[in-house]
Structures are given as C-alpha cells and as structure tokens.
Amino acid sequence: xxxxxxxxxxxxxxxxxxxxxxxxxxxxxxxxxxxxxxxxxxxxxxxxxxxxxxxxxxxxxxxxxxxxxxxxxxxxxxxxxxxxxxxxxxxxxxxxxxxxxxxxxxxxxxxxxxxxxxxxxxxxxxxxxxxxxxxxxxxxxxxxxxxxxxxxxxxxxxxxxxxxxxxxxxxxxxxxxxxxxxxxxxxxxxxxxxxxxxxxxxxxxxxxxxxxxxxxxxxxxxxxxxxxxxxxxxxxxxxxxxxxxxxxxxxxxxxxxxxxxxxxxxxxxxxxxxxxxxxxxxxxxxxxxxxxxxxxxxxxxxxxxx
Numbered sequence: 001x002x003x004x005x006x007x008x009x010x011x012x013x014x015x016x017x018x019x020x021x022x023x024x025x026x027x028x029x030x031x032x033x034x035x036x037x038x039x040x041x042x043x044x045x046x047x048x049x050x051x052x053x054x055x056x057x058x059x060x061x062x063x064x065x066x067x068x069x070x071x072x073x074x075x076x077x078x079x080x081x082x083x084x085x086x087x088x089x090x091x092x093x094x095x096x097x098x099x100x101x102x103x104x105x106x107x108x109x110x111x112x113x114x115x116x117x118x119x120x121x122x123x124x125x126x127x128x129x130x131x132x133x134x135x136x137x138x139x140x141x142x143x144x145x146x147x148x149x150x151x152x153x154x155x156x157x158x159x160x161x162x163x164x165x166x167x168x169x170x171x172x173x174x175x176x177x178x179x180x181x182x183x184x185x186x187x188x189x190x191x192x193x194x195x196x197x198x199x200x201x202x203x204x205x206x207x208x209x210x211x212x213x214x215x216x217x218x219x220x221x222x223x224x225x226x227x228x229x230x231x232x233x234x235x236x237x238x239x240x241x242x243x244x245x246x247x248x249x250x251x252x253x254x255x256x257x258x259x260x261x262x263x264x265x266x267x268x269x270x271x272x273x274x275x276x277x278x279x280x281x282x283x284x285x286x287x288x289x290x291x292x293x294x295x296x297x298x299x300x301x302x303x304x305x306x
C-alpha cells in the first residue's frame with residue numbers, strides 16, 4: 001500500500017484550493033513528468049515553477065518532496081522561516097507541507113529531484129524517514145557520501161529518461177528501486193548527526209513530539225502532555241532537553257509560532273482567526289504571545305513578507 005499522508009509538520013490536511021487551514025498548497029506537477037510517473041529529476045534552471053500561480057521567489061507550500069543537490073553556491077533558501085545557506089556539494093531536502101521560498105538573487109545550479117507522496121510503498125517511506133520533520137533540511141555529505149549520492153542520482157536520471165526500452169509498469173518499478181537506493185543513502189546522511197541519532201532513539205521525546213504535532217492547535221500545557229503520555233513532568237523535561245536542548249514548553253511554543261507564521265504569511269485570515277487556529281481564542285493574548293517570541297507583532301510579520 002502506498003503512503004499518501006503528509007505527517008509531522010504540515011499543520012493539518014490541506015488541498016490545492018486552500019484546505020482546512022486556508023493555506024494554498026500546490027500539488028505535484030504530474031503533467032510535467034516523463035510518462036506521468038510520480039517523480040521528476042533534472043538540472044536546476046531559471047523560469048521553472050510548480051504551478052503558474054506559484055512564483056518560486058514568493059513564499060509557498062507544496063505537497064511533495066524536493067531534494068536539491070548543488071554544484072555551485074552559495075545559495076540562500078528559506079524553509080519554514082529559517083534561512084539556509086548551501087554551497088557546492090550540499091543538499092536541501094524540503095518535505096511536504098513545509099513552506100519555502102527560492103532566493104531572488106542566487107543562481108541555483110545542480111540537480112533537483114521531486115517526488116510525489118504515494119510513489120513509494122509504505123515500507124520504503126518508513127525505512128527512508130521521508131517524514132522526519134525533526135531532521136535538518138540542509139545536509140553536508142563528506143567526500144565519499146557525496147560520491148555515492150551523485151552516482152545514485154546519475155543512475156536515477158538515466159532510468160527516468162529511458163522511457164522506451166521497458167513497458168510503463170516496469171519502467172515505474174525500476175524508478176522506484178533506483179529512487180529507493182538514493183533515498184536510503186540520503187536518509188543515512190540525514191540521521192548521521194549525534195543529535196538526530198539521539199532523537200531517533202529517545203522514545204519519550206518521539207512520543208512527545210508526535211503528541212504535540214497532533215494537539216498543538218488546542219493544547220499548550222506541558223503537564224497535560226505528560227499526563228496523557230504517562231510520564232512525570234520531570235521525565236519529560238529531561239527527555240526533551242536531551243534531544244533538543246529546549247524545555248517542553250519551549251518546544252510547544254516553537255511549533256505554535258511556526259504554524260502562526262505559516263498562516264500569517266500564506267493566508268489572508270484576520271489576525272484573530274490565526275490566533276484561534278493555533279489555540280488562542282483571544283486575539284490580544286495571541287498578539288502578545290507572538291510578539292514575545294518573535295519581537296514583531298503578527299501584523300508587522302505579515303506586512304514584512306508581502
């Protein structure tokens with residue numbers, strides 16, 4: 001069975017018409033794929049877009065995976081309101097549901113891979129950690145890792161372009177196998193840092209993170225999460241601090257702020273409705289909370305991005 005969910009960071013179900021949270025999410029451009037398969041691979045270039053109404057230099061959100069391997073740089077790219085600087089040999093991995101923006105002033109050179117959720121079977125999705133939103137988007141492989149990734153991408157590109165020697169069903173299966181080989185290398189790189197390894201191994205933190213993702217729009221209480229998970233507050237504090245360096249309250253607040261930023265940047269919802277969507281029925285309380293964490297009012301943040 002193919003996995004068609006976008007877990008762990010998309011802020012809820014959305015569709016290309018705006019969805020439940022009002023954010024316009026652009027779908028995978030299957031019409032641009034060779035033979036209509038659920039992936040694309042090719043050189044980065046100017047003038048490309050996912051959709052006619054989604055200029056790449058503006059903040060937007062997509063419902064598919066993007067992996068960019070750079071052969072030049074530096075390139076500055078915004079993902080979920082954090083700026084990342086990539087150079088030759090670096091990769092950026094943008095997952096479904098994340099908002100991002102291409103730089104107006106940088107030239108993007110290298111290879112870009114896009115993949116539709118559901119193109120790979122669930123077992124492969126789990127093995128490759130496709131929805132590990134806790135892992136950093138910017139990846140810096142060493143020389144041997146980069147050589148392996150480049151070779152896997154070259155092979156995947158050859159298979160993608162070869163649309164004549166196999167029937168479509170076999171062509172698609174070969175692509176899935178080649179894509180899996182690349183993603184396994186990428187997943188190993190993404191999980192390679194000590195912090196990522198601790199996060200993966202720490203069941204307490206993992207359960208807390210998943211609970212926050214499900215409930216942050218209504219529940220901001222550390223004690224409530226601890227009670228629901230069956231942990232003491234002290235145990236939760238130790239686990240979250242070991243995995244992230246933050247307190248549980250800080251972790252919750254960051255997730256709330258991220259979603260508020262997404263809604264402010266990408267919708268025309270009134271400030272009060274944005275606050276209500278992330279658990280603040282009172283608009284004044286939401287504005288105070290937002291300013292405490294960003295040093296900007298919600299209105300000022302929205303104006304800066306438009």
